[in-house]
Amino acid sequence: MILFNTFLFFIFGTIIGSFLNVVVLRYNTGCSFVKGRSKCFSCSKELSWYELVPIFSFLFLKGKCFGCKSKISIQYPLVEFITGVLFSFVFLKFGLSTFLPLYLFITALLIAMSVYDFMHKIIPDGMVFAFDLLALALVFLNNGFVHSFQMPGLLNLFSGIVLFAFFGGLWLVSSGKWMGFGDAKLSLGIGWLLGISGGIFSIMLAFWIGALFSIGLLILEKLNLSNKKLTIKSEIPFAPFIIFAFFIEFFLGWGSVYVGYLFNF
Numbered sequence: 001m002i003l004f005n006t007f008l009f010f011i012f013g014t015i016i017g018s019f020l021n022v023v024v025l026r027y028n029t030g031c032s033f034v035k036g037r038s039k040c041f042s043c044s045k046e047l048s049w050y051e052l053v054p055i056f057s058f059l060f061l062k063g064k065c066f067g068c069k070s071k072i073s074i075q076y077p078l079v080e081f082i083t084g085v086l087f088s089f090v091f092l093k094f095g096l097s098t099f100l101p102l103y104l105f106i107t108a109l110l111i112a113m114s115v116y117d118f119m120h121k122i123i124p125d126g127m128v129f130a131f132d133l134l135a136l137a138l139v140f141l142n143n144g145f146v147h148s149f150q151m152p153g154l155l156n157l158f159s160g161i162v163l164f165a166f167f168g169g170l171w172l173v174s175s176g177k178w179m180g181f182g183d184a185k186l187s188l189g190i191g192w193l194l195g196i197s198g199g200i201f202s203i204m205l206a207f208w209i210g211a212l213f214s215i216g217l218l219i220l221e222k223l224n225l226s227n228k229k230l231t232i233k234s235e236i237p238f239a240p241f242i243i244f245a246f247f248i249e250f251f252l253g254w255g256s257v258y259v260g261y262l263f264n265f
Contacts, residue, residue: 013087014054017080043068054080117239123182135189160191201255206245
């Protein structure tokens with residue numbers, strides 16, 4: 001039964017991932033997320049239902065528009081697949097619990113922010129503020145505030161503020177050259193969800209992943225394998241690395257073990 005339910009959440013996640021692709025493309029364009037049929041960007045042909053099936057349509061059409069044969073971005077099936085996988089993991093972690101819908105919504109928000117930042121090098125305020133509010137709400141909900149009005153500990157409340165202060169300080173000192181302020185706002189919710197030890201670990205991991213990714217890009221440039229001109233000063237969005245590291249800590253909990261033990265959190 002657990003295997004079947006996990007598969008259902010994967011399918012559900014791919015459908016949500018397809019919707020997230022629409023959200024990312026239409027966000028701040030004045031277009032509705034729910035109105036208007038999806039179209040091919042090259043020939044403006046309205047897409048039929050069989051062209052909109054998550055993952056399978058891309059494979060069936062061999063990554064090309066059915067009408068004009070122009071290439072379809074790999075972003076679409078990739079976002080659908082990643083959302084499906086993460087929704088499955090969230091279900092396996094929490095089961096059919098009361099807070100499962102909140103964690104699924106947070107997962108969807110983080111995926112959308114990651115893709116949007118990767119495309120536009122900016123984190124949308126609407127998305128990050130919604131994420132922060134939900135993260136803060138879960139701090140209270142997970143500490144029994146609804147049933148017993150028990151307030152969360154100061155360490156739980158200040159965990160997000162500590163990470164926000166760190167990124168905000170980097171943004172302030174460098175006048176936005178080292179780090180965007182959106183990363184600081186994102187780290188606020190990351191800290192509230194993971195706690196101080198998990199938050200610190202995820203941020204450390206994000207810097208390592210980002211460094212390895214940047215080195216890899218520079219190597220590709222040196223080998224003339226990249227179609228973009230890259231230098232050590234090239235602007236690379238950092239939110240995808242923060243979010244990737246967040247999910248590693250969220251599912252595996254390494255930070256609460258290693259960092260918590262080291263600093264006695």
